Amino acid sequence: MENIYIWITFFLIFFASLLFLFFAFKYNLFSCKYHLLYLYAWYINFPKPKYRILIESNVMLPMKDGTKLATDVYRPVSQRKFPVILIRTSYNKNVALHPFTLLAELFTSQGYVLVVQDVRGKYGSEGEFYPYAFEAIDGDTTVTWAGEAPWSNGRVAIMGNSYLGSCAWLAAKYKNPFLRTVIAMFTTQDTYSVWVDKGIPWLKGPLYWLSRYGGKTENHNLTHKNLGPILWRLPVNQLDVLTVNRRIPYYRDYLKHIQPDAFWESISVNQHASNLDIPAFIIGGWYDPFLKGTIEDYQRMMQAPPTSKNHHSRLIIGPWAHLPHRKFKNIYFGKDSNFSAMLNAILKWFEIWLKENLDHKTAIKKISYFVMGRNEWKESEVWPPSQVKYEKYFLSSLSKAVNKQRGLLAPSPSSEIHKNRYFYNPRDPVPFRGNYLLDKDGWIEPIDQQDIIAREDVLTYYSEPLTQEVTIAGPSKVILYVSSQVVDTDFCVKICDTYPNGKSYNVASGFLRMRFRDSLEHPVLMQPGEIYRIEIPVKSTAHTFLKNHRIQLQITSSDFPSHERNLNTGLNCEISNETKETEQTIYTGGPYESCLALPVLPS
Numbered sequence: 170m171e172n173i174y175i176w177i178t179f180f181l182i183f184f185a186s187l188l189f190l191f192f193a194f195k196y197n198l199f200s201c202k203y204h205l206l207y208l209y210a211w212y213i214n215f216p217k218p219k220y221r222i223l224i225e226s227n228v229m230l231p232m233k234d235g236t237k238l239a240t241d242v243y244r245p246v247s248q249r250k251f252p253v254i255l256i257r258t259s260y261n262k263n264v265a266l267h268p269f270t271l272l273a274e275l276f277t278s279q280g281y282v283l284v285v286q287d288v289r290g291k292y293g294s295e296g297e298f299y300p301y302a303f304e305a306i307d308g309d310t311t312v313t314w315a316g317e318a319p320w321s322n323g324r325v326a327i328m329g330n331s332y333l334g335s336c337a338w339l340a341a342k343y344k345n346p347f348l349r350t351v352i353a354m355f356t357t358q359d360t361y362s363v364w365v366d367k368g369i370p371w372l373k374g375p376l377y378w379l380s381r382y383g384g385k386t387e388n389h390n391l392t393h394k395n396l397g398p399i400l401w402r403l404p405v406n407q408l409d410v411l412t413v414n415r416r417i418p419y420y421r422d423y424l425k426h427i428q429p430d431a432f433w434e435s436i437s438v439n440q441h442a443s444n445l446d447i448p449a450f451i452i453g454g455w456y457d458p459f460l461k462g463t464i465e466d467y468q469r470m471m472q473a474p475p476t477s478k479n480h481h482s483r484l485i486i487g488p489w490a491h492l493p494h495r496k497f498k499n500i501y502f503g504k505d506s507n508f509s510a511m512l513n514a515i516l517k518w519f520e521i522w523l524k525e526n527l528d529h530k531t532a533i534k535k536i537s538y539f540v541m542g543r544n545e546w547k548e549s550e551v552w553p554p555s556q557v558k559y560e561k562y563f564l565s566s567l568s569k570a571v572n573k574q575r576g577l578l579a580p581s582p583s584s585e586i587h588k589n590r591y592f593y594n595p596r597d598p599v600p601f602r603g604n605y606l607l608d609k610d611g612w613i614e615p616i617d618q619q620d621i622i623a624r625e626d627v628l629t630y631y632s633e634p635l636t637q638e639v640t641i642a643g644p645s646k647v648i649l650y651v652s653s654q655v656v657d658t659d660f661c662v663k664i665c666d667t668y669p670n671g672k673s674y675n676v677a678s679g680f681l682r683m684r685f686r687d688s689l690e691h692p693v694l695m696q697p698g699e700i701y702r703i704e705i706p707v708k709s710t711a712h713t714f715l716k717n718h719r720i721q722l723q724i725t726s727s728d729f730p731s732h733e734r735n736l737n738t739g740l741n742c743e744i745s746n747e748t749k750e751t752e753q754t755i756y757t758g759g760p761y762e763s764c765l766a767l768p769v770l771p772s
Contacts, residue, residue: 210275213509215516218278220245227293230286232303232310239293240286240311242320243273250322252349252523253282253315256329257308257336259300259382261292279516281523284315288336292386300383300419301335301360301436308340316347323347324523328515330354330452331491335363338438338466341445350522352515354452355491357462358438358469364423366732368685368692369659370743373400373730374458379420380412388413400730403746424743428689442469448481450518452511454489455541455677456497456603456613461644461708464552467536484552485514486711487539491612500615500674503544540640541676542666542713553643553709557768562720564630564649564755564763576757578632578720578765583758590755591626591725593658595734595748598727599626603675615674618665621723622673628755630765631667632720639714643768645707647679647722650756650763652701655749656694656739657684659726662705664765666712667719679707680732684739694739700756722765726753 210217223244229237241262245251254276262269262285273283289307290298308327315325325347327337334356341351357363364375373396381391391412399411406424409417426432434440449470453463464484473479487493493508520526536549549555562578566587576589602621603613622629647662663678684692686703695701714720727734736742737749757763 210278213512215275215512216279218274220247220278220280222246222274222277224273230311230314232289232296232307236289236296237294238286238289238296238307238311240284241269241273243277243283243285244320245277245280245282250320251280251282252324252326252519253284253318253321254519254523255284255286255308255311255315255325255327255340256333257286257288257304257311257327257340258329259288259291259298259332259336261387262287263292275512276516276519281519282315282318282320284311286311290385298383298385300332300379301339304336305339305342308336309343309345312340312345312348316345324349324525326350326352326519326523328352328354329356331356335360339436341447341449342438342441344444344446348447350448350450350518352450352452352518353463353466355454355457355459355463355489355493357459358442358466359433359462360437361426361429361433362462363459365427366680367682368427368689369680369682369735370405370424370427370733371458371731372405372733375423376400376408376412376420379417380409383417383419403736403748405733405743427743428692439466439469442466443473443477443479445470445479446473446477448478448522449483450515451482451484453484453486454491454493455486455539455710455712456488456490456615458491458613460486464709468552483518483534484536485511485538486536486709487511488541488544490614497614499617502539502541505544505546506539538642538711540642540711540713542715543638543640547642547711549642553768554770556771557643558771559766560769561764561766562632562722564722564757564765566757576628576630578630578722582762582764586759586761587757588754589628589757591628591753592750593626593726593737593753594750595727595736596750597626598729598734599624599661599725601728601731603731613675615676618663618673618675618721618723619671624725626725628724630722630724634669634717634719635714636716638716638772639720639767640712640770640772641714641767642709642711642770644709645677645679645768646766647705647707647724648762648764648766649703649705649724650700650761651703652698652754652756653683653695653737653751654697655737655751656697657682657735658695658737658751658753659683659732659735660703660705660753661723661725661728661732662707663723663728664707664710664767665721665723666714667721669717673721676712677707677710678728679705680728681705682735700761720765720767724755 225242228240230240269285287294289296289303329337334353338358409420467484470479470482488502488506534548563582565577565579565583664676665673667673
């Protein structure tokens with residue numbers, strides 16, 4: 170009897186093993202990659218994989234002029250034809266700086282072909298890399314190839330973030346009939362604004378990027394540590410030689426064109442946005458340096474004729490920096506802020522525009538934005554939201570017994586005139602406190618500002634502790650009455666949230682070079698000592714100042730090395746090495762209604 174039980178057990182195990190092996194081979198369960206993909210899809214609540222994947226590496230695709238670009242194709246293992254997702258990269262399609270392989274596996278497993286291509290002059294591709302110059306024509310050529318390929322159903326999307334997002338926008342310029350949608354993340358159609366901030370060159374970000382990523386391959390010898398001392402040198406247009414021992418042609422070209430002109434139009438899409446006739450999924454982050462351009466991209470798309478497909482575009486803005494998967498070290502905005510949820514939103518977008526599953530279309534909202542502080546998502550049809558009303562907080566000085574560099578943000582203007590002064594020395598500029606590639610490969614993030622507030626060349630104004638929450642959504646502006654002892658200088662403002670424990674975290678900022686105060690196209694120098702009314706635009710945000718917090722405004726004249734320093738001489742700051750120290754004066758009270766205007770949502 171005991172032997173019978175042993176034989177029964179043996180046969181049960183034997184048949185169970187055969188059954189396991191059958192399903193294991195059928196569904197490729199022995200593949201480690203399959204397990205990892207399945208687990209990651211489960212982790213981010215992504216649909217289960219439906220297709221196994223076939224990879225064709227380094228297909229050398231010829232462009233219009235015969236230059237061949239290295240292209241990887243990830244296809245579902247099937248005889249069917251599928252829609253195509255195209256990503257064009259300057260960062261090497263074969264490394265993990267961008268998770269191309271993971272994206273390919275996720276989307277290919279759902280019935281899409283994903284094509285990843287090294288752009289001209291980078292890594293496996295032929296030709297010479299000049300940022301943006303060939304991305305429109307090469308992108309359009311690749312879209313046509315993808316639309317006509319034997320494994321394609323003729324519907325193509327182009328997707329990317331940062332420079333890859335610029336590649337996506339530029340490819341849309343030609344209105345290719347195969348191109349059905351664009352997904353552009355953490356970028357802008359307006360290439361000018363990536364390199365120059367209303368006439369003021371961004372400094373470290375462009376120099377670091379062009380020096381490290383501007384060649385055929387990545388320059389691993391360049392580090393934040395060895396670039397740091399170079400940033401202090403003058404003139405600015407020689408920093409490329411000091412950094413990489415050679416001239417970088419495009420770095421110098423950008424510095425020659427600090428005002429918008431035909432040079433920028435040739436490598437941008439903003440002039441063509443209303444004619445693109447394509448639905449775009451646009452994603453940005455409140456701490457992304459290109460946020461202003463991202464929002465303007467959406468607004469330009471909405472200016473198209475009523476029948477344009479532009480009006481099906483969508484905008485999402487979350488509490489993210491330029492690399493949205495990285496966590497901020499000081500503030501956590503809750504589980505609903507995780508960027509991985511966007512993968513499902515992108516998949517749904519592809520279902521609509523590449524698989525024409527219109528059931529999803531009615532559920533799509535025009536604008537979704539995350540309100541920091543309250544840590545919740547809201548929706549709107551326009552930006553800023555139509556419910557917003559601008560409320561003014563007037564700058565007022567405190568008693569001389571209190572720190573002279575501090576003042577009050579009050580609900581009404583003071584009748585008493587005050588002059589708040591500080592000295593700005595270009596040789597000792599205020600450091601940007603918020604990272605932005607300052608000492609590591611991170612971007613803007615909320616960082617405590619207490620060491621900045623302590624400086625004598627920073628004026629700081631605070632509201633009283635709030636008795637109820639104040640939620641803002643949209644761009645702010647700072648109206649100041651100012652004078653200086655030089656013919657040109659800068660004014661920089663920063664809105665911060667001051668916690669009850671005294672810590673202050675940056676929320677949004679704005680910058681103005683005085684020669685461009687009235688017009689970017691027609692600069693005019695100042696008269697020393699003359700009082701000017703200026704408006705400094707502050708980029709959009711959505712943030713709740715909680716009860717017992719304070720609204721804080723910082724005013725100074727630099728945020729080095731994020732922006733190039735104004736040398737205060739009136740000369741060209743890009744080619745000069747002469748500097749002047751100057752006294753800056755902010756006027757408040759009486760006729761000088763200096764104020765912070767906030768876009769407040771009703772509670």
